[in-house]
Amino acid sequence: MNADLIIALPEITLLTLACLVLLVDAFSKDPLHLLTYWTTQASLLVVMALVLFYFPDNTQIAFNGSFVSDSMSAILKAFMCGITFVVFLYSYDYLKEHKFLKGEYFVLGLFAVLGMMIMASAYSLLSVYLGLELLSLSLYAMVAMQRDSKTAPEAAMKYFVLGAIASGMLLYGISMIYGLTGSLDLLTIAERINIDDSNHMFLVYGMIFLIIGIAFKLGAAPFHMWVPDVYQGAPTSVTLFISTAPKLAAFAMAMRVLVDGLMPLVSDWQSILMILAVLSMAIGNVIAIAQTNMKRMLAYSTIAHVGFLFLGLIAGTTSGFSGSMFYIISYALMSMGGFGMIILLGRNGFEADMLEDFKGLSDRSPWFAFVMLCIMFSMAGVPPFLGFWSKWFVLKELVASGFVELAAIAVLFSIIGAYYYLRIIKLMYFDKPDSMTAIKSSKQMRFVLSVNGVLILALGLAPNMLMSLCLVALAG
Amino acid sequence: MTLNSLPILSILIWTPIIGGIWALIAGDRQEQTVKYFSFAVSVITFIFSVILYCQFDPSYAGMQFIEETDWIKAFDIKYHLGVDGIALPLIMLTSFTTILVILAAWEVIEKHISYYMCAFLILTGLMNGVFVALDAILFYVYWEAMLIPMFLIIGIWGGPNRVYATIKFFLYTFLGSVFMLVAFLYLYSVAGSFNIQALHDVPLTLTAQKFIFVAFFLAFAVKIPMWPVHTWLPDAHVEAPTGGSVILAAIMLKMGGYGFLRFSLPITPDASLFFDDAMIMLSLIAIVYIGFVALVQEDMKKLIAYSSISHMGFVTLGFFIPFSIVAATGASSGAIMGMEGAMMQMISHGFISAAMFLCVGVMYDRMHSRMIKDYGGVVNSMPYFAAFMMLFAMANAGLPGTSGFVGEFLVILSSFEASFWIAFTAAITLILGAAYTLWMYKRVVFGEVTKESVAELKDINGREAFILFLLAIVILTFGIWPAPIFEVMHASVEQLIEHVLQTKIL
Numbered sequence: 001m002n003a004d005l006i007i008a009l010p011e012i013t014l015l016t017l018a019c020l021v022l023l024v025d026a027f028s029k030d031p032l033h034l035l036t037y038w039t040t041q042a043s044l045l046v047v048m049a050l051v052l053f054y055f056p057d058n059t060q061i062a063f064n065g066s067f068v069s070d071s072m073s074a075i076l077k078a079f080m081c082g083i084t085f086v087v088f089l090y091s092y093d094y095l096k097e098h099k100f101l102k103g104e105y106f107v108l109g110l111f112a113v114l115g116m117m118i119m120a121s122a123y124s125l126l127s128v129y130l131g132l133e134l135l136s137l138s139l140y141a142m143v144a145m146q147r148d149s150k151t152a153p154e155a156a157m158k159y160f161v162l163g164a165i166a167s168g169m170l171l172y173g174i175s176m177i178y179g180l181t182g183s184l185d186l187l188t189i190a191e192r193i194n195i196d197d198s199n200h201m202f203l204v205y206g207m208i209f210l211i212i213g214i215a216f217k218l219g220a221a222p223f224h225m226w227v228p229d230v231y232q233g234a235p236t237s238v239t240l241f242i243s244t245a246p247k248l249a250a251f252a253m254a255m256r257v258l259v260d261g262l263m264p265l266v267s268d269w270q271s272i273l274m275i276l277a278v279l280s281m282a283i284g285n286v287i288a289i290a291q292t293n294m295k296r297m298l299a300y301s302t303i304a305h306v307g308f309l310f311l312g313l314i315a316g317t318t319s320g321f322s323g324s325m326f327y328i329i330s331y332a333l334m335s336m337g338g339f340g341m342i343i344l345l346g347r348n349g350f351e352a353d354m355l356e357d358f359k360g361l362s363d364r365s366p367w368f369a370f371v372m373l374c375i376m377f378s379m380a381g382v383p384p385f386l387g388f389w390s391k392w393f394v395l396k397e398l399v400a401s402g403f404v405e406l407a408a409i410a411v412l413f414s415i416i417g418a419y420y421y422l423r424i425i426k427l428m429y430f431d432k433p434d435s436m437t438a439i440k441s442s443k444q445m446r447f448v449l450s451v452n453g454v455l456i457l458a459l460g461l462a463p464n465m466l467m468s469l470c471l472v473a474l475a476g
Numbered sequence: 477m478t479l480n481s482l483p484i485l486s487i488l489i490w491t492p493i494i495g496g497i498w499a500l501i502a503g504d505r506q507e508q509t510v511k512y513f514s515f516a517v518s519v520i521t522f523i524f525s526v527i528l529y530c531q532f533d534p535s536y537a538g539m540q541f542i543e544e545t546d547w548i549k550a551f552d553i554k555y556h557l558g559v560d561g562i563a564l565p566l567i568m569l570t571s572f573t574t575i576l577v578i579l580a581a582w583e584v585i586e587k588h589i590s591y592y593m594c595a596f597l598i599l600t601g602l603m604n605g606v607f608v609a610l611d612a613i614l615f616y617v618y619w620e621a622m623l624i625p626m627f628l629i630i631g632i633w634g635g636p637n638r639v640y641a642t643i644k645f646f647l648y649t650f651l652g653s654v655f656m657l658v659a660f661l662y663l664y665s666v667a668g669s670f671n672i673q674a675l676h677d678v679p680l681t682l683t684a685q686k687f688i689f690v691a692f693f694l695a696f697a698v699k700i701p702m703w704p705v706h707t708w709l710p711d712a713h714v715e716a717p718t719g720g721s722v723i724l725a726a727i728m729l730k731m732g733g734y735g736f737l738r739f740s741l742p743i744t745p746d747a748s749l750f751f752d753d754a755m756i757m758l759s760l761i762a763i764v765y766i767g768f769v770a771l772v773q774e775d776m777k778k779l780i781a782y783s784s785i786s787h788m789g790f791v792t793l794g795f796f797i798p799f800s801i802v803a804a805t806g807a808s809s810g811a812i813m814g815m816e817g818a819m820m821q822m823i824s825h826g827f828i829s830a831a832m833f834l835c836v837g838v839m840y841d842r843m844h845s846r847m848i849k850d851y852g853g854v855v856n857s858m859p860y861f862a863a864f865m866m867l868f869a870m871a872n873a874g875l876p877g878t879s880g881f882v883g884e885f886l887v888i889l890s891s892f893e894a895s896f897w898i899a900f901t902a903a904i905t906l907i908l909g910a911a912y913t914l915w916m917y918k919r920v921v922f923g924e925v926t927k928e929s930v931a932e933l934k935d936i937n938g939r940e941a942f943i944l945f946l947l948a949i950v951i952l953t954f955g956i957w958p959a960p961i962f963e964v965m966h967a968s969v970e971q972l973i974e975h976v977l978q979t980k981i982l
Contacts, residue, residue: 377624382650383617392613392657396551399661407661411654418650422627422643430631430639467550 004062007069010050010077011117017043018110025103033103037092040106041085044113048081065185066124072325072473073120076252080116080245083332084109086340086448087244091237093442094343098235100146108145109241112138116249122256125174125184132170132217132253135246136163142241143234155233162226166216173209177261180206186261193264204268210257211272217250219299220306221279231299236351239295240339243302244332251328254313259321266316273310274406280307281413288420295353297420298338301379304417305331311403311410312394320397322470323390329466330378330390330459337375337452344368344449347440358424360433368439369428371453378456380421381414385460393467483543484528485557488567488604491521492574496597504590511582514593518574521600525571532564534964537971539610539673547614553670556611561968562737562819563607565961566730569826570607572950573726574600577719579943580834584718584841585633592633595625596719603727607734612660612670619695619731620653626720626728633717641715648708652698656739659691663743676742676975679982682750689747692740700732702792703762706785713781714846718837721777725784725829730822733791737819737972741795745976748796755796760901762789767908771915776839776846779916780832783872786905787825787884793902794818794887798973800894810893811973812966817886819965820958824871824879824951831868831947835861838940839920842933848916853925857933862921864936864944869917871951873910879954 005012021043025036051074059070088109095101115135122128140163144156178184180199181192193203212223219227231239258269284304291297309331312324345352345361352358362369378387391414398407459466495517499510533540539558547555559567577596585592602625605618623646630642664670667678680688698705709729713721741748748755763786770782795818798811838861839854840846855862871878874885884906891899925931936944954961 382624383620388617388620392661395658396661396664399658400665404658404662407658408655411658415647415651415654419643419647422646425627426631426639426643429628430642462547464546464548464550467548471550 003060004067006054007056007060007062008067008121009054010047011114011121013050014043014047014110014114014117017046018107018114021103021110022107025107028103031101032096033101033106036103036106037088040110041088043110044081044085044088047113048078048085051077051081061123065187066127067121068123069121072255073252075469075473076120076248076325077117079329079332080113080120080248083245083248083336084113084241086336086452087237087241089444089448090240090340090343093445094235094237094346097347098146100148100235102145105142105145108138108142112142112241113245116245116252119249119256120252122253123186123260125177125186125189125257125261128253128256129167129170129174131249132213133167135249136167136217139238139242139246142238143230145238146235149235151233152235155230158233159226159230162216166213166223169209169216170213173206173213176202176206176209186256189261190263193262197264203265207262207265207269208272210262211269211276214250214254214257215276217253218247218306218309219303220276220310221283221303222276224280224283224303227303228296228299231302232293232296232353236295236339236342236346236353240336240343243298243335243339247302247328247332247335251309251324255321255325258313270314270316273314277307277310277314277406278409280304280310281410282307285413285417285420288417291420292355293353294342294355294358294424295339297355298335301417301420302331302335304413305379307413308391308394308410311398311406314403314406315394315397315401317397317401318474319471320394320401322467322474323393323397325473326393326467326470327390329470330386333452333456333459334375334378334387337371337449337456338379340445340449340452341368341372341375344439344441344445347437355424355427356434358427359431361428363433364436365439367450371449372428373425374453374456376421376424378460380418382418383460384457386456386463387460389460389463389467484524484531485541485543485559485604485608487524488521488528488571489557489601489608491524491601492517492597492604493601496594496601499590499597500594502590504588507589510590510593511578514578514597515575517597518571518578518600521604522571522575525568528559529564529568529964532559532561532964534561535967537561537967542610547611551670553613554611555614556671557608558610559608561965562734562972564964565819565823566607566727566734567604569730569823570600570603570727573722573826573830576830576834576943576946577722579939580722580837581717581719582939584837587633592629592719595629596723599625599629599723603731606731610672612663612672612675614670615672616653616657616660620650622728623649626724629720630712630716633720634715636715637711638715641711644708645712648698648705652695652705655691656695659688662688672738678743679980680744680746682746682981685744685747685980686750689740689744689751692735692744693751696732696735696740697758698732699735700729700788700792701785702732702758702788703766703785706762706766709785710778710781713784713833714775714777718833718840721833721837722830725780725833726826729784729788730826733788733795733818733822736792736795741976742972744980746979746981748976749799752796752799755792756800756898759789759793759796760898762786763793763902763905764908767905767912770912771908773912774848776836776848776916776920777833778846779848779912780829780836780872783832783909783912784825784829786909787821787829790821790884790887790902790905791818791825793891793898794821794883797887797891797894797898798976800898801890802977804894808973808977810890811977812970813886814890815969815973816962816965817883817890819883819969820879820961821883821887823961824883824954827947827951827954828868828871828878828880831864831944831951832872834943834947835865835868838936838944843929848919850927851920851930852923852927853930854921854933856925857931858935860941861936861944864941864948865917865921867948867951868944869913871955872913874906877952877955879951879958881955882958
């Protein structure tokens, strides 16, 4: 029992600290919520340190097989904490500017992180579901937080209703699988399917519902309807949050459910994911071209990226899964930079979320135009930026598994995608700015955003470390 | 440290890149410093390429000056550089052209001079990288990264329709290259290596070779460009600033040719044989049809752009004629001549097209028009300029004594060994080339001065004269004495032909 507690120590600590932050916020009268903010950030750092300190050498299972700690979960958790740290750093300025700085924001954020960490470590369908719901409920509330906004409550409503349907689907799938295998434990499910596959069709039937749940959370077409509306409607800092760390969690969920639990059905879920991947890349890339709102455009770009993410899973090999993990981590880094730029350009309660707001940025701020250039070329998959390697990695594994045609289709869509990223660069570099207003933002934000941009370039020049990390994470 | 132990290829790549970054940091405020600094960097790069040339052993066909270190250990991707007789002349051309481009921008570029210099210097480093990379992924990274500075160059300093042109340029070349990436990944799954030399030796079935050939074809045919995937080039050339046009025509197009030599032919020799007739057909269409298209252009830059496509037709013809020659004669000596002619044509076109674009640039800087009809009688106000342009126009038409003649002549001569009609069709260009170039020259330079603006034109200044003088010397030298280029590439081309004529099917 004691060992179990140590394996789940980061989660337990986070839960305690989140409650502490709630208490701190309840008793502090500071309108700037500085204490809340700093305890939140400290909590994240502490949890991250714990994750790294107790980095598992091998797979450790706790709580009767419903909780697991392996290198994949540890790496993902560390990234979740790190990314959320940056997200809160951006958010603090944003919330202050937009006058809805509330302590609950940070508390909800911490609970969302807890949900994500549980998802990363879930080893039974029940804990998958628990983690997912904890994450989702926190996110619904965060989206709805800006009460005086016209769009946020609508986005939250949409998110909630569609999210509830997806959860229902997931539960239905879980009950099907449970009924057929008699277990919620992912390893036991895999074992029992291996022994007795006589109910194959029903298993696939249940699996489809699980995949729908995963696809919804990742935002893959045709379950993507909520993505553009929520991304656009939510306050930018929340969009930033939704588009980064929870994606890692959704990836972990896909890995746990499909690879750890349903690997015996690999040929079935491969063909389903193939449809989802091609649809996501097509819909995401083509519709993004028509967007004039930056957040909405990035939402469609997310959908396209999720399609690419699936390609690594379709490869069906350990290194293919590593490719997907590399992809989602790089995507989170790029997305963080992209939404960070929108926050940076906004001021005095004004959201710089239209494409025109990027006009002539190279004259207004050459450095941040360059940062955005790195992010956009990276998202388009042009070397030497990080995004190229993430595409390269999954494509390589896909080709190695023999899916050359699918790889050809994927690169074709990435060319279509390149167009709308180039348009942003065109706006920044080839057009004249409407006004020469200087960019106002805190020093921390400028610094972190610069680091973010440089990191995308630096990791693109030397991707070896991150690649090895992802390979190691799934090899053990 | 002796010169031999210097990592000279890395220096050729990284000197301009680091110099470019420095120019960017120095910023627009220190305009003069940035200019002189960039000039110095380009000259240093050129000096290193001369050192490379002097130390190069022309009798050895394989790779020289090899540098190899791990880059991405997880997938065995190496930072692997080397140079052979095919790459060396192109490197020389690249570093030489950079000097001209930087000089040509001296007083002309008013907006963001430090960005401009930075973009061109980084571009030079990346282009050198393309020519020396021996790892397929490293090659791809250089190849694609190059698009970024060029995209910005056309977009920021280009003409009125620059956005359309630059996005078209980017997407077109991106479209071609991504399929090349898939081909590389497929080759890796077969050969287990990204080493280009290892890929040369990996056996492949004919079907696989055909697909790989088509993927490579998309990348290189777009770049070189071949008919019918050439449409991005006139747009890009017309809108690009003079320096951009020069680099595009002189070097970027050559990358397509280099790609055919380094990848298509040696990796997929059987597919190359299979598609031989189609490739010759496309080359001839480019030579003749695009020649006619050039004839009716009213925009000088567009005319030169079309003439580039037509001249590049000779390059692809020379690359793919060897199969027909060997089939017709059974000997490979004519094949070597054809391929060397094509290489010579690439180098010489680099100088001539650069010269032509610089000439148009000189006039454009004064008149802000590229239309032929806006000129007429330029010789009256700019006699020195007219003399230089005369030489370049003649070279473009392939006059004996200029470097333009050597390549075309060799390719036509070797085509005779394959088939009379191929040679005959290709030779039409000698008439067409003369027609469109000299007719343009006549309309622009000779005739009555009808426009006041033309009468007030000032002749070229010292800087412009120097640039054009350098090019004139080079074009004449290689026209009369092309031996240095042939000597360098002979061994490598011979080895390539030998390799290409062997089947790779198991």
